[in-house]
Amino acid sequence: MTIQEKLSSFDAAQPRMHVFHEGMFAKLYNESAFLFTEHVRRYKVNVTDCKRGRYYSLGFPFFALGEVFGENSEWIQTEISEDYRIYGAPALGFDAQEYDAWCREAERAAAEADARKAARTPKAANAAPQAEVRSGKEGGDTPAILPQTCTPDSMRAILADVLRFRLESASPLECMLFLQSVQKRCYGALPESSGI
Structure with missing residues (x-):
C-alpha cells in the first residue's frame, strides 16, 4: 500500500485503528494514531511533511502487537492481510475537534524537539x-x-x-x-x- 492509501483508510463513521506492518514495526497513521494514543497507550507521535501535506504517525515493534492490544480484551481484531490489521471496539468514538487539538499538540511537541536538537547540535x-x-x-x-x-x-x-x-x-x-x-x-x- 502507498502512504496515501494508508492515510485514506480511516472512516470517521466507523472509527477503528488501522495498523500496518512495516519492516519490524507496527505503524498507525493520522486518525488511527490519535485513537491509539487516546485509548491504548501514549506513544511519541512523529510529524512528517510530504508533497501532498502533513501526516502523523507512531510505531512500535511489531512483535509487541499482541501484548499492546492484549491488555484490553474488548479489542476486536480484523486481519485484512499479513501486513494490515484493523482494531476496533464497540465504545470507540472519534471526535474531529479533539483530533485537531491532538494534531496541534503533536506539531508543537515536534517543533520543540527540533529546537532542542538544533540547540544541542553545533553547526x-x-x-x-x-x-x-x-x-x-x-x-x-x-x-x-x-x-x-x-x-x-x-x-x-x-x-x-x-x-x-x-x-x-x-x-x-x-x-x-x-x-x-x-x-x-x-x-x-x-x-x-x-x-x-
Missing part, C-alpha cells in the same frame, strides 16, 4: 575554522577544505580507520555513528578513534 560551519589547502601535485593543485589543525598523520589515521571499518557486517546505526565520529575527527573534535 559544522562553526565547529572549526576552515582553510584552503592545496594537494601539492604538480599541475594538479586542486583546492580542498580541511581544518587548519589537520596534519598528514591525523588524515592517515582517519583513512586507516575508514579502511578498517567493515561495512558489510555493520548495522545502519553503526554506520551512521562511525561516519559521525569520522566527521568530528576531521574537524578536530575527537582526538582519537571511536573504537567502532
